[in-house]
Amino acid sequence: MARQRNLAASLGAWSARHRKTALFGWLFAVIALTVLGGMAGQKSLTEADYGTGESGRAARVLVDAGIKTPAPEMVLVHSGDLTAGDPEFKKAVADAIAAVDGTGLAQNIGDPYKTGAVSEDKHDALIQFAVKGDPDTAADRIQPVVDALAEADEAHPGVTLGQYGAASGLKGINDSLGEDFTRAEFTAVPLALGILLVVFGALLAAVLPLLLAITACVAAMGLLALSSQLVPVDAMTNSVLLLMGLAVGVDYCLFYIRREREERAAGRDKQSALRIAAATSGRSVLISGITVAVAMAGMFFSGLTVFEGFAIATIEVVLIAVLGSMTVLPAVMAMLGDKIDAGRIPGLRRKAVVRTAGEKPGRLLGAVLKAPAVFAVLGIAFLLALASPALSMKTEKLGFDQLLPADNVTAETAQRIESVFPGAPAPAQIVFKTADVTSTEATGAIAGFKERALASGHVKNPIEVTVHEDKDIAVISAPLAGDGRNATSVRALEELRGDIIPATLKKDAADQALVGGDLAFSTDYNDRLKSSIVPVFAFVMGVSFLLMLLCFRSPVIAITSIVLNLLSVVAAYGVMTAVFQKGWGDELVGTTAVGAIESWMPLFVFVVLFGLSMDYHVFVVSRIREAYDQGIGNRAAVAHGIRSTAGVVTSAGLIMVAVFAVFGTLSMQDFKQLGVGLAVAVLLDATLVRAVLLPAVMALLGGSNWWLPSWLKWLPELSHGEEAPAPAPKHAEPSAHQRSASAEHTLTGR
Incomplete structure (x- = not known):
C-alpha cells in the first residue's frame, strides 16, 4: 500500500522556503487575535x-423572570472576653451597622439584637445584609464596605469584625486568582527557561521554544475572548490555558529542535536535517496535538458550561501551538541554521548524541529488556499502590472558605x-x-x-x-x-x-x-459529574484508540497506549486523594487538607493527562516504529527508540512537571490539587511508564505489537521517518545514503 503524504513534512518544507511569510504571518495572527480579543472582552459565566x-x-x-437575588453578606462580631450584653460589644455592633449603612451599598440590614442572631455563649453576633444592585457585579463593588468595616474594627480593639458573603467571598477568590495567575507567569516562565538552558546549553535555542509557547498563549487568549461571546468561561480558564499552553508549546518545539540537532550531528546538511525533523518530530507533534485536542473535546460530554469553556480554551491553545511548531518554527530554524546554538552557556554546552540501532542499551534499559516480565509486574504494582488511596476518594464542590x-x-x-x-x-x-x-x-x-x-x-x-x-x-x-x-x-x-x-x-x-x-x-453538580464520567471516559479512550490505530496500524499498540495512560491517571488520583483528602504530606505543598477533592478535578485531570500522555507515547513509539520500518527487529527497535528519545522525553517531562508544580505552590486549593495531580502523573509517565513499562510490555509482546487484522488492511500506512527507496534487508541498518535519499522523498513528496 502506498504511504500517505506527510502533511507535517509539507508544511515544514513550505515554511522553510517561505520564511518571511511564515514568520510575519504568525506575528500578524498573534497581534490580530490579541487586538480583536481585547476589543471583544472576555465574557464570564454568570451564577446561573x-x-x-x-x-x-x-x-x-x-433569570427568566428577571429576578436577581441581591448578594447576601454577613458581618461577624466576635469577642473572646466581651459578651453581647456588654456596652462595648453593643457599641461595636452599632458602629458596624452604621459603617455598612453609610456606604450606601447595603439593604435589609439585620440588627442581631432584633433578628436573634446571637450565639448561645453570647460571644458572637451576626449582622446580615444584602448588597444593592446586580449580584453578578457585587464582588467588584464590595470594597467600600470592606474598608468601612476595617475602620470600625480598628476603633474597637476588644472586638473583631469579620466579613463574609457571596460578594466578599468571590472578591477574595478573584484577588487570589489574579495574584496566583501573575505568580504563575513570573515563576513558570523563568523556570522553564532555566531547564531549557540546561537542555540546550545555548541561550537562543532555549529562548525559541519559550517565545513560541508564550506567543501561542497570547494568541489563544485573544481567540478565547472571541469564542467566549458564544460560550462564557470561568475565571480559572485563563490559568488553565496558560498551564496547558506553556507545557505543550515548549514540548512541541523541544521535540522538533532536538531532532534537527541530532540529524546535524549525524552529518546531515542543514536542509536535510530540517526536513527530516519535520517528517519525524513534526508528524509526532501533529498527531500528539490532534490527540490532545480530541481528548479535551471529551469535556463537552460533561454537560456543564464551565467544562465547555475549559475544553474550548485548551483546544485553542494546543492547536495554535501545533500550528506554530509546524510553520513558524521551521521558518525561524531555516533562517538561523547553526546560529540556533548562539549564546552558548559556559559549562552547559550540549552536543546531540546520535544513536545507532546496534548500540548497546544502558544499564536500566538493558535490565528491562532482559527481564521484561519482572519489570512490568513491579512497575504496574507500584502504580497501583500509588492509586490505592483513590478507592476512598470523596469529591465535593469546595466552598469559598475551602478554596x-x-x-x-x-x-x-x-x-x-x-x-x-x-x-x-x-x-x-x-x-x-x-x-x-x-x-x-x-x-x-x-x-x-x-x-x-x-x-x-x-x-x-x-x-x-x-x-x-x-x-x-x-x-x-x-x-x-x-x-x-x-x-x-x-x-x-x-x-x-x-x-x-x-x-x-x-x-x-x-x-x-x-x-x-x-x-x-x-449536590446537583456532583451528580451531574458522576453521570458524565462514563460518556467522557468512553469518548476519550475510544477516539484515542482510533487515532493510535490510524497512526500505527496496530490495535495492540492502541490498547497498550490506553492501558499505560490509565495507570498514570489512577496513580495521580491516588496521590491527590492521599494529600488533599487524607492529609498525608499536605504540609509539603503548603496546605491543610480540606477532606475532599474539588468535584470537577477528577474528570478534568483525566482528560488533560490522557491527552498529554499521548505526547510522549506518540513521540517514543513513532521512533520505535521508524526503526522497525527500517528492518530492525522488534526488541532492537524498542531499545533504539527508547534510547533515542530518552533525553528529549526526560527534558520535556521535566519542563511539564516544573510548570505544573508551580501551580501546586499557588494559594488556591483547586490550583494546588490540579498542579500536584498533573505534576505527579507527568513525572511518572515520563519516567516509569516510558522508560520501564513501555519497553517491558513491548518486549513481551514481540512481533504482536505490529499485528494488524486482515480486515483492517485498508488503513492508510503513515510514514514515521525516512523512507528508503527500496526495502532494507531484515535486521539490517540502512546506510546513510539510503536515509538521506528517503528523507528527500518523504519531505518533498517526490
Whole structure:
C-alpha cells in the first residue's frame, strides 16, 4: 500500500522556503487575535450558567423572570472576653451597622439584637445584609464596605469584625486568582527557561521554544475572548490555558529542535536535517496535538458550561501551538541554521548524541529488556499502590472558605460563622412559582412549609420569604441543619426535596418549588459529574484508540497506549486523594487538607493527562516504529527508540512537571490539587511508564505489537521517518545514503 503524504513534512518544507511569510504571518495572527480579543472582552459565566439539575432550574426560573437575588453578606462580631450584653460589644455592633449603612451599598440590614442572631455563649453576633444592585457585579463593588468595616474594627480593639458573603467571598477568590495567575507567569516562565538552558546549553535555542509557547498563549487568549461571546468561561480558564499552553508549546518545539540537532550531528546538511525533523518530530507533534485536542473535546460530554469553556480554551491553545511548531518554527530554524546554538552557556554546552540501532542499551534499559516480565509486574504494582488511596476518594464542590488559604481572613470568618451559626452562610433557597403568589392558597402553602420545616428539625430559623408579586414567585431562604455541607445538611436537603416541599408547596400540579442554594448546587453538580464520567471516559479512550490505530496500524499498540495512560491517571488520583483528602504530606505543598477533592478535578485531570500522555507515547513509539520500518527487529527497535528519545522525553517531562508544580505552590486549593495531580502523573509517565513499562510490555509482546487484522488492511500506512527507496534487508541498518535519499522523498513528496 502506498504511504500517505506527510502533511507535517509539507508544511515544514513550505515554511522553510517561505520564511518571511511564515514568520510575519504568525506575528500578524498573534497581534490580530490579541487586538480583536481585547476589543471583544472576555465574557464570564454568570451564577446561573454554572447550575445543573434542580438547583440549575431554580436559578434559571429567576433569570427568566428577571429576578436577581441581591448578594447576601454577613458581618461577624466576635469577642473572646466581651459578651453581647456588654456596652462595648453593643457599641461595636452599632458602629458596624452604621459603617455598612453609610456606604450606601447595603439593604435589609439585620440588627442581631432584633433578628436573634446571637450565639448561645453570647460571644458572637451576626449582622446580615444584602448588597444593592446586580449580584453578578457585587464582588467588584464590595470594597467600600470592606474598608468601612476595617475602620470600625480598628476603633474597637476588644472586638473583631469579620466579613463574609457571596460578594466578599468571590472578591477574595478573584484577588487570589489574579495574584496566583501573575505568580504563575513570573515563576513558570523563568523556570522553564532555566531547564531549557540546561537542555540546550545555548541561550537562543532555549529562548525559541519559550517565545513560541508564550506567543501561542497570547494568541489563544485573544481567540478565547472571541469564542467566549458564544460560550462564557470561568475565571480559572485563563490559568488553565496558560498551564496547558506553556507545557505543550515548549514540548512541541523541544521535540522538533532536538531532532534537527541530532540529524546535524549525524552529518546531515542543514536542509536535510530540517526536513527530516519535520517528517519525524513534526508528524509526532501533529498527531500528539490532534490527540490532545480530541481528548479535551471529551469535556463537552460533561454537560456543564464551565467544562465547555475549559475544553474550548485548551483546544485553542494546543492547536495554535501545533500550528506554530509546524510553520513558524521551521521558518525561524531555516533562517538561523547553526546560529540556533548562539549564546552558548559556559559549562552547559550540549552536543546531540546520535544513536545507532546496534548500540548497546544502558544499564536500566538493558535490565528491562532482559527481564521484561519482572519489570512490568513491579512497575504496574507500584502504580497501583500509588492509586490505592483513590478507592476512598470523596469529591465535593469546595466552598469559598475551602478554596482560599486556611489563614485567609475571609476564610477564617466563614469557618467561624459556620461553627457558631450553622446553616447561616449557605441556606437553602426555594423558588416557589405559582399561578397567584398573593392568593390564600399560596400564602397558606408558604405558612404550612414554615411550620412543617421547623417541626422536622431539618430547617432552622430565620426562614425568610421574599415575594415578587408581579412575577408570581416567592423566594424562601431556609437555613439547613448541620454546617451547610456535612451529612446532617445533606439529609436535611433530601428531606426538604423528598417530603417537606411536596407536602406543602406542590399540592397543585401546576406549582413549581425548586430547591437551590450552595448545598443543592454542590449536590446537583456532583451528580451531574458522576453521570458524565462514563460518556467522557468512553469518548476519550475510544477516539484515542482510533487515532493510535490510524497512526500505527496496530490495535495492540492502541490498547497498550490506553492501558499505560490509565495507570498514570489512577496513580495521580491516588496521590491527590492521599494529600488533599487524607492529609498525608499536605504540609509539603503548603496546605491543610480540606477532606475532599474539588468535584470537577477528577474528570478534568483525566482528560488533560490522557491527552498529554499521548505526547510522549506518540513521540517514543513513532521512533520505535521508524526503526522497525527500517528492518530492525522488534526488541532492537524498542531499545533504539527508547534510547533515542530518552533525553528529549526526560527534558520535556521535566519542563511539564516544573510548570505544573508551580501551580501546586499557588494559594488556591483547586490550583494546588490540579498542579500536584498533573505534576505527579507527568513525572511518572515520563519516567516509569516510558522508560520501564513501555519497553517491558513491548518486549513481551514481540512481533504482536505490529499485528494488524486482515480486515483492517485498508488503513492508510503513515510514514514515521525516512523512507528508503527500496526495502532494507531484515535486521539490517540502512546506510546513510539510503536515509538521506528517503528523507528527500518523504519531505518533498517526490
